[in-house]
Amino acid sequence: YLLKEQFRLIFQLKGKEAITALDDWCSWAKRCRIPAFVDLCKHILNHRESIVATLTHGLSNALVESTNTKLRLITRKAYGFRSTDNLIALCLLDRGGYCPPLPGRKAA
Structure with a gap:
């Protein structure tokens, strides 16, 4: 121990x-x-x-490994998408930090 x-x-x-x-x-x-x-x-x-x-x-590749894992998960979820543009958009939305305003809601 x-x-x-x-x-x-x-x-x-x-x-x-x-x-x-x-x-x-x-x-x-x-x-x-x-x-x-x-x-x-x-x-x-x-x-x-x-x-x-x-x-x-004090450097680590943990952030890169985490991002790769998330992108693989998104790719698995996007299996039925018709084009790669949709996959790229979903990856950018999830990992890029973009938060678009939702319809019918006021922007904060």
Whole structure:
């Protein structure tokens, strides 16, 4: 339990402090002999450069992944549309932030 919670705390830290905590956590995970944590540590070491870049700069591709998922969902909903223009309009309406006034309602 403590290993899991310590791992979660690493991503709340920034910069060198986070990198040091990650290295300490990996050495701790290697010694614990729990196969899942040992495997996770191996994966972390294989992708260490990318993880360190994320910890250093605080950047993530989560927003892009979220947008891609939403667009796939919209595409699935728009299966019966007759043209791609309708699909594009629905994507822009959902993800573009446009909020047209509805008929019969006063604009706020």
